[in-house]
Amino acid sequence: MEIDFKNIKVIGFDADDTLWVNETYFRETEERFAELLEGYETKNKIDQELFKMEMANLELYGYGIKGFMLSMIESALDLSNYKVPQETISKILELGKKMISHPVELLDGVEEVLGKLENKYRLIVLTKGDLLDQERKLEKSGISKYFHHVEVLSDKKENNYSNLLEHLEIDVDEFLMIGNSLKSDVLPILNIGARAVHVPFHTTWAHEMVNDPQQVNNHLKLNSLKDILKYLEIDED
Amino acid sequence: MEIDFKNIKVIGFDADDTLWVNETYFRETEERFAELLEGYETKNKIDQELFKMEMANLELYGYGIKGFMLSMIESALDLSNYKVPQETISKILELGKKMISHPVELLDGVEEVLGKLENKYRLIVLTKGDLLDQERKLEKSGISKYFHHVEVLSDKKENNYSNLLEHLEIDVDEFLMIGNSLKSDVLPILNIGARAVHVPFHTTWAHEMVNDPQQVNNHLKLNSLKDILKYLEIDED
Structure with a gap:
């Protein structure tokens, strides 16, 4: 035109x-997140629930990696019915920190x-x-x-x-x-x-x-x- | 002068x-946080460790409630040697969300x-x-x-x-x-x-x-x- x-x-x-580049790192982190929780749900369901959680929290957290980290943690608790190991929460924090300090x-x-x-x-x-x-x-x-x-x-x-x-x-x-x-x-x-x-x-x-x-x-x-x-x-x- | x-x-x-008012809500949340973890450490130690964690994460997270929430979660994992119940992590998320939506x-x-x-x-x-x-x-x-x-x-x-x-x-x-x-x-x-x-x-x-x-x-x-x-x-x- x-x-x-x-x-x-x-x-x-x-x-x-x-x-x-930005979105690529979010996609990669979502892959790692789904692997961490693969014992609880299918990858598809994990992706969907994380996205729903992000949308539910968007007004409160706004855009950015810290809000994404908090939504991953909340999703992990939800998806596992509070059974997700504490070490997995720690790994989620590490995933987020890696995103923040990515070149x-x-x-x-x-x-x-x-x-x-x-x-x-x-x-x-x-x-x-x-x-x-x-x-x-x-x-x-x-x-x-x-x-x-x-x-x-x-x-x-x-x-x-x-x-x-x-x-x-x-x-x-x-x-x-x-x-x-x-x-x-x-x-x-x-x-x-x-x-x-x-x-x-x-x-x-x-x-x-x-x-x-x-x-x-x-x-x-x-x-x-x-x-x-x-x-x-x-x-x- | x-x-x-x-x-x-x-x-x-x-x-x-x-x-x-702002700092007051942080102090109140720190009180609740110390109560949640009182089985693991003294209140004094919990306060100190949370502050240390905030300082260690400051460059990465900057100022604000979301970074404070992430530091509380990381401190809870550390202070409890990964034994903090998953429900407590959920309560920490709730404390932070309450701060964000405070009048x-x-x-x-x-x-x-x-x-x-x-x-x-x-x-x-x-x-x-x-x-x-x-x-x-x-x-x-x-x-x-x-x-x-x-x-x-x-x-x-x-x-x-x-x-x-x-x-x-x-x-x-x-x-x-x-x-x-x-x-x-x-x-x-x-x-x-x-x-x-x-x-x-x-x-x-x-x-x-x-x-x-x-x-x-x-x-x-x-x-x-x-x-x-x-x-x-x-x-x-």
């Missing part, structure tokens, strides 16, 4: 699974794209999740130098975006958001009248799924972040 | 134990002081801790209307303050910080050349203690937030 990228002055980047892996082309855009646009990071986790990942990533501003939001709904753009004095007509989640990075952005680019990641958390992705229109979908350069008329050399 | 409050244009307020209790005089200062100063909230928790408390408190800006920081060291003041284009000479913690709200503020008011809360977390409070000078210490009004030459009617 045709989208006009004229007048864009500020580009917002989602972080997890847009700039660096940051930038996605393909990120540094190249940021380097080419930084002189022509004001670049900002708009991510949701745990404040300390996200600051730490940005620090470890080595790419914080490209950004004018970093905002960690407790959620990414229309009003979170509207409030932030107002606060940063960014006109919606001049704002482009780039991210991997139709639900969090594309839909609310289109709804407030700004423009959006969707760069899917190979793995999407069930909570970030939209019911009918075909119905989300008026945004540009790209296979790779690098493809944005030609739309923004930046020389790919 | 004499401090000149002329030229102050922006006042930053700490939130926990400055605007509303907000404003401290004495807060609303009156904010109401009198809001027209003469730009008021901001500078708090550390969990993003979602702090946003939720501000929302529940009903006092968000008084503030031009709310910033949740992952920590409150000199560079956190310097970066924020620069970002918000606030001159250190025009900035006054008010808070209950000498370590987090007063010392770093004095070190960057801004002014600070210390309003102690009756309970201070060991981690927020300074070794020699007598050595912290050049700030104003007040018994109650309301006392700030006369220093800022606001009519107390």
